[in-house]
Amino acid sequence: MSELKDFAGRTALVTGAASGIGAACAKALAERGADTLWLVDTDEAGLDALDLPCTVHRITGSVADPALWQRLEGEWEALDHAVVNAGIGSGGQIAELDFADWRKVMDVNLDGAFLTLAAAMRAMAQKGGSAVVTSSTTGIKPIAGIGPYGVAKAAVAHMARIAALEGAPKNIRVNAIAPGGVDTAIWNSSEDFKRSVEAQGREATLKAMAGTTPSGRFATAEEMADTILFLLSDKAANMTGHVLVSDGGFIL
Template identity: 35%
Template sequence: MRRRLQGRRALVAGAATGIGRATAELFAREGADLVLFGLGGAALDDAAAATGGRAVHGDVTLAADIGAAIAACDGRLEILVNAAGLIVPDRPASVDDAVWERTLRVNLTGAMMTCRAALPLLARAGGAVVNIASVAAFNASPDSASYAASKAGLVAYTRSLAYAHGGDGIRANAVAPGWVRTPMSEMEMDLAAAAAGTDRDAAFAALAGRIALGRIAMPAEIAACCLFLASDEASFVTGAVLVADGGGRAPTQNRAV
């Protein structure tokens, strides 16, 4: 059986860990030729070795580094996944300017700059863009001022990209995950556990109790959403946001707990 991404080149930004790493691994199994871009040092090299891809070490906020990643695509690109991101918990009344600017720079501006640089190759191929947003774009917590703003901006940018370049054959969509077991979420749970006097597993368990499916997602489950949006199975899907939160926003009786 033909693999769904056979013969296609995919650039995955933020591929060293978490959702980006899981997406690279799944895309490789589906036949994609990979360029893996971002920070991560040895972790990015390990991801490249595991997937047969090429590692391009660099910062998604720097035009020269993005240019190196595009150059590594050797003039052809069918799929772009923007999975690079960071979170620093903060509240509206005490947002640190440097944290705000860095968060938006990585989560929003970096994705925009990578998309912008990739557009000529994507237009040539009639390619697909998948941006990793977050349900925080729609239901931000009090402690996610910078992060939620960056992800809401990414949703809006993705829709603008879809409508501006649909005529070029480019599809652009976003995935909005809820809680996923990644190094970033583990950091957040460590902070929550410290405040509550518990541990990471207890913090995750309490969180799972507020989700309809009763559990935290694994990165591979979000990678599967990316695969759908990048593949021909989503050939008429553009400007969409695929929410994958396990029903985390649905059970209102649990949200007060």
């Protein structure tokens, strides 16, 4: 349990909160004193499994649904912080991708991020706040076979920069984090990953995948949450429009 209570009395939104980086952020915010959390995910069971020592509003639904945000804006009074994190994985060569598969990724990873950030900034307009958007090193370094994912992650990083310019006069800070490999459930959507896990186990699979990372390891969701909470916190009061890379040296 953290003794640091730098989010005491604050209200925060976290999307993709049922697992991985989102769940780690929700737990860290609660441990560090957050008063109220609004958690959004399509995984109702995952949201229900989070046992947090604060007031929690669990919302089951897609971040790409405009009606969800219209409803939430009518329910919350204000926000201090937002973690724009929900996303899905993808695979396939660009020339071979079906447009429906492309749109499925863009719907959540780009359109959903836009709807989330826009609603959050409106909720922060009166007294200011801070937001962090989850981008990816695949939005910086091109990786074959994950076209829509990489394109969407590049787009949300630039969206964060534009939002930082627009939010600054209202004391709203917006930054992005670009993780490299992180051990989260997003890998479970890959058939190749699942076959490797069946053959040699998850730990060995992740270690092999991390062979292209100079540090030789994938990060934990908790490590990413620590970095995200730094960007959200008052300790980063002079940081906005920044894309912070946390990748073990992957893009070197």
